[in-house]
Amino acid sequence: MASSSDMGSADFESLSSTSDVELLKRAWRNEKAAPEILPYEGDLVERAKGQIELVEENIEAYVENGIDPLVVSLYQMDLDRTQFLLRSYLRVRLLKIEKFMFHSLKSEEAESRLSEQEKVFARRCADDLAKHFEESVLRKLPENYQSVLKQSLISEVDDMVPEPHLDTFVACRSKSHFTLNLYEEGESTQTEEMYRGDLYFIRYKIVKGAIESGKMDLI
Amino acid sequence: MAGQTDPHVSLFSPEEVEFMAEDELVEIVPNMNMEPLNFIAGDFGRFIPQIPIQVPLWLAVALKRRGKCTFRPPGWLSVDNLTQVLEAEREPQSKFQALPFSYVEIARLLFDHARDDIPDMYMVRSLVEDIRDVRLHKLENNLGTFLGTSAVKMENVSAMEVNLVRPFARRALEAFYKHDKPEAAADRNTRSSRQPREANDEPRRPLRQR
Numbered sequence: 491m492a493s494s495s496d497m498g499s500a501d502f503e504s505l506s507s508t509s510d511v512e513l514l515k516r517a518w519r520n521e522k523a524a525p526e527i528l529p530y531e532g533d534l535v536e537r538a539k540g541q542i543e544l545v546e547e548n549i550e551a552y553v554e555n556g557i558d559p560l561v562v563s564l565y566q567m568d569l570d571r572t573q574f575l576l577r578s579y580l581r582v583r584l585l586k587i588e589k590f591m592f593h594s595l596k597s598e599e600a601e602s603r604l605s606e607q608e609k610v611f612a613r614r615c616a617d618d619l620a621k622h623f624e625e626s627v628l629r630k631l632p633e634n635y636q637s638v639l640k641q642s643l644i645s646e647v648d649d650m651v652p653e654p655h656l657d658t659f660v661a662c663r664s665k666s667h668f669t670l671n672l673y674e675e676g677e678s679t680q681t682e683e684m685y686r687g688d689l690y691f692i693r694y695k696i697v698k699g700a701i702e703s704g705k706m707d708l709i
Numbered sequence: 710m711a712g713q714t715d716p717h718v719s720l721f722s723p724e725e726v727e728f729m730a731e732d733e734l735v736e737i738v739p740n741m742n743m744e745p746l747n748f749i750a751g752d753f754g755r756f757i758p759q760i761p762i763q764v765p766l767w768l769a770v771a772l773k774r775r776g777k778c779t780f781r782p783p784g785w786l787s788v789d790n791l792t793q794v795l796e797a798e799r800e801p802q803s804k805f806q807a808l809p810f811s812y813v814e815i816a817r818l819l820f821d822h823a824r825d826d827i828p829d830m831y832m833v834r835s836l837v838e839d840i841r842d843v844r845l846h847k848l849e850n851n852l853g854t855f856l857g858t859s860a861v862k863m864e865n866v867s868a869m870e871v872n873l874v875r876p877f878a879r880r881a882l883e884a885f886y887k888h889d890k891p892e893a894a895a896d897r898n899t900r901s902s903r904q905p906r907e908a909n910d911e912p913r914r915p916l917r918q919r
Contacts, residue, residue, distance in 0.1 A: 511732075515732070688862060
């Protein structure tokens with residue numbers, strides 16, 4: 491069933507015509523294209539799961555009642571498409587968690603982007619990996635070098651932790667008209683006018699805010 | 710598997726780009742009666758013979774393959790329009806002409822499943838292929854003109870074209886950015902992620918699938 495999104499911002503048109511599948515597709519696309527993990531769309535995933543289960547039950551009922559196999563197969567196709575989106579979305583996130591395991595557990599902010607199950611997964615992964623490193627290598631290194639997170643005790647930051655590369659260039663399209671500051675604060679304030687539907691290759695860091703607020707989409 | 714394409718080649722595989730295009734609405738003319746369909750993706754109304762209706766591309770293809778409808782080709786997919794677009798694209802120094810974002814995918818699916826619904830199909834198909842060639846060529850030339858920009862605007866480029874260019878453009882722009890900011894770059898290198906770098910930096914032209 492088409493249900494409208496409940497995002498706070500967005501113009502009337504998108505509020506009334508955005509189905510959950512559209513939203514899921516957008517979340518999937520953004521997640522795939524972004525170099526870091528984006529905030530978890532808990533509500534959307536729950537709603538999607540609910541609708542998928544409903545349709546699965548319906549299909550079983552249809553088959554029993556002998557409804558036209560054509561109709562059943564069409565519902566099955568729609569179900570398959572939605573399931574693909576949901577599964578791929580979750581898998582992309584898991585892949586990113588595995589890549590940036592220690593980084594996502596380091597700060598409150600990073601951790602808050604994960605769902606509860608993802609947090610459990612991340613912690614278990616990190617523990618396993620740390621244990622593996624310690625047992626196979628770190629115990630045998632001299633004392634100052636035994637930390638999983640730092641190269642040596644004199645390092646000030648956790649420099650053995652891979653971080654997402656936020657300066658990657660991404661292709662993105664703007665959904666509304668706004669101005670974007672092309673550089674970070676403190677540097678030159680060159681701005682660019684973004685009109686609806688414009689396509690750009692830009693550094694991810696600059697458009698991060700716009701993506702989270704829904705003004706731009708990654709392609 | 711609903712999983713991962715090799716991220717070093719391109720973020721999205723061609724199948725995934727096609728998947729995204731399959732939600733575009735197209736017009737079909739059903740030849741049978743059917744109750745409204747209440748999909749997760751939306752509700753699609755009563756199907757009545759000879760009454761045109763708009764449905765997503767994937768649904769249209771499914772119906773067509775079972776012989777339940779015919780397509781009404783979209784306005785832009787006509788010999789006249791495409792000839793015009795091709796002429797304009799061939800002008801030297803021209804920008805990209807306005808085409809639907811997913812024109813490659815839509816055209817491909819229609820050619821594969823609905824040849825009889827497109828008037829002058831062979832002509833249309835060869836026009837679309839020519840347009841694709843010219844645009845790809847233009848893209849390649851444009852890539853050579855990147856300088857130290859931090860944002861590159863690409864007007865009217867379609868989804869498949871973006872996907873093809875993405876890996877190269879990314880690395881090129883990143884390289885420019887890094888070299889423009891030497892102090893910041895040195896800092897970043899010590900903390901950069903430990904992904905193995907590819908040995909070969911040349912853009913690889915993917916083989917065209919037939």
